[in-house]
Structure formats: structure tokens, C-alpha cells
Amino acid sequence: MLRVLVADDQDLFRGGFSMILDAQPDITVVGEASDGVEAVRAAAELQPDVVLMDIRMPTMDGVEATRRIRAATSARVLVLTMFDLDEYVYAALGAGASGFLLKDAHRDELVRAVRVVAAGEGLLAPTVTRRLIETLAQGGHAVPRLKARLDELTVRERETLTQVARGLSNAEIAAELVVSEHTVKTHVSNLLTKLGLRDRAQAVVFAYESGLAVPGSPSQE
Structure with a gap:
């Protein structure tokens, strides 16, 4: 059974993600967090396999929370955001995230992404991959x-x-x-x-x- 921690400052998103994932026979949501500080603390206490991490959160953003979680636990981080901006892609990957998915992804994509990341693979949303390639192309x-x-x-x-x-x-x-x-x-x-x-x-x-x-x-x- 895959253990997932959901971190998002918006109740609607947090509850929705938890409901979708908990409905899967091989996934259980072991906890929720409304900001980065809570996410880091919960990850240490609950030891999830995957942390579903929002980028923009109060107190501590998802990038810093990802960095701390990766440094202190074996949990893999799947970043979810409404913003497919290059700065977030680089920041999240640099902090140790294994996946990057937009919040408008279909529920099946979300479930698949959690399983892929839990299996030790990396995942980038297609639009994110395109932007990443464009930015790298501009890098010289x-x-x-x-x-x-x-x-x-x-x-x-x-x-x-x-x-x-x-x-x-x-x-x-x-x-x-x-x-x-x-x-x-x-x-x-x-x-x-x-x-x-x-x-x-x-x-x-x-x-x-x-x-x-x-x-x-x-x-x-």
C-alpha cells in the first residue's frame, strides 16, 4: 500500500486530491498539511512514500519544504501547481522533486503520477517538459x-x-x-x-x- 501525504494550502484542492487517491485500492492518504512547515513535520512523523506538494503555500513554500523533506526522509515528492513557469520547474527539480504535474491534470493522470514517482521514476507534465526544453534551448x-x-x-x-x-x-x-x-x-x-x-x-x-x-x-x- 502506497502511503501519501497531501500538502496544499487550499482545503478544496487538499480534500479533492485526498479523496481521489484514497479511492484507489493500492493508495492510502496518511495525512494532510496546509503549509510547508506542517508538511515537513508530517513527513517526518508519518514517513509517507510520496508527498503531494503544492508550490505556493504560506509560512514555507513547497520548494523549501521539498528540499527539507528530501534531506530528512526517504519520501519522494510529486509537485502539483497551477503554474507551469520555468522558475518553478527548476526550483522543484533542484530541491529534489521527482515529479511535476499541473493541477488541471485529469484524476487518472494524478493517480498514475503518484504510482510512477513511488516506483522510483521521474515524471514531468508534457507542458512542463516543453517549457523546460525551450528554456534550456535559450541557455546557449x-x-x-x-x-x-x-x-x-x-x-x-x-x-x-x-x-x-x-x-x-x-x-x-x-x-x-x-x-x-x-x-x-x-x-x-x-x-x-x-x-x-x-x-x-x-x-x-x-x-x-x-x-x-x-x-x-x-x-x-
Whole structure:
């Protein structure tokens, strides 16, 4: 059973998310928090598997709360917000969030996102991924030291990382590269380990910052 803590300063959102998740047979909401301070305290006391974290909250925002929770617990954080602004994407990922989903997502997307993050994978909403790519494209040239680290990867691992940067799932990558899904999982696990990355969300950022993936190239269409 996946244990989830819901942190949001708006009762309507907090209650709605809790109701949706509690209705799932494999998920239970173990607690709620109305601000970042409460979220940090509750995460330490309840030890959830996933914290559903709002960005804009009083007392302590979701970014700082995420940073503290990740430093003190094993909980993974899925950020939910109404704002798909680049500053929040970077701030949340930098603080250790494993997923970033907009509040207007369908309930099925929310449930899937919690399960994906709990399983150790990263997740970015499609609109967030597009904005992230656009911002990275404006950043100029690839970071040399990151580009050099690509040499640690095999050809297949580099191909897999490129597809991960497109936002494809393991099944979609398997179809694209004509290999088994198990093989893709192995490649993803290996490249994350070699590059010292936490999850797919970090892998997307790395792929663009290293220059492996190029916004606007045919592979990104």
C-alpha cells in the first residue's frame, strides 16, 4: 500500500486530491498539511512514500519544504501547481522533486503520477517538459563537463537517454528502438547510475544541458 501525504494550502484542492487517491485500492492518504512547515513535520512523523506538494503555500513554500523533506526522509515528492513557469520547474527539480504535474491534470493522470514517482521514476507534465526544453534551448551551448560525461555511456544507453528526453515511457522507447521493455529498463537504470542521476526527471535536464538532446531536432518532433 502506497502511503501519501497531501500538502496544499487550499482545503478544496487538499480534500479533492485526498479523496481521489484514497479511492484507489493500492493508495492510502496518511495525512494532510496546509503549509510547508506542517508538511515537513508530517513527513517526518508519518514517513509517507510520496508527498503531494503544492508550490505556493504560506509560512514555507513547497520548494523549501521539498528540499527539507528530501534531506530528512526517504519520501519522494510529486509537485502539483497551477503554474507551469520555468522558475518553478527548476526550483522543484533542484530541491529534489521527482515529479511535476499541473493541477488541471485529469484524476487518472494524478493517480498514475503518484504510482510512477513511488516506483522510483521521474515524471514531468508534457507542458512542463516543453517549457523546460525551450528554456534550456535559450541557455546557449552545452556544458562541457556534462558533455564529457556522456562518454561513460554505451551507444544504446545514449539512444535510450535521448528517448527519455523526449518524454517517452519505457514501452514507447522499446518500440522505438526495437528492443524489449526489460532491456530499456536495464539501460535506464545503468545510465542513471553512471551519470549519478536520481531519476528520469533529472535525466531529461541532463540530456539537454549536455547537448545530447537538441530542442527542435527531428528526434524531438
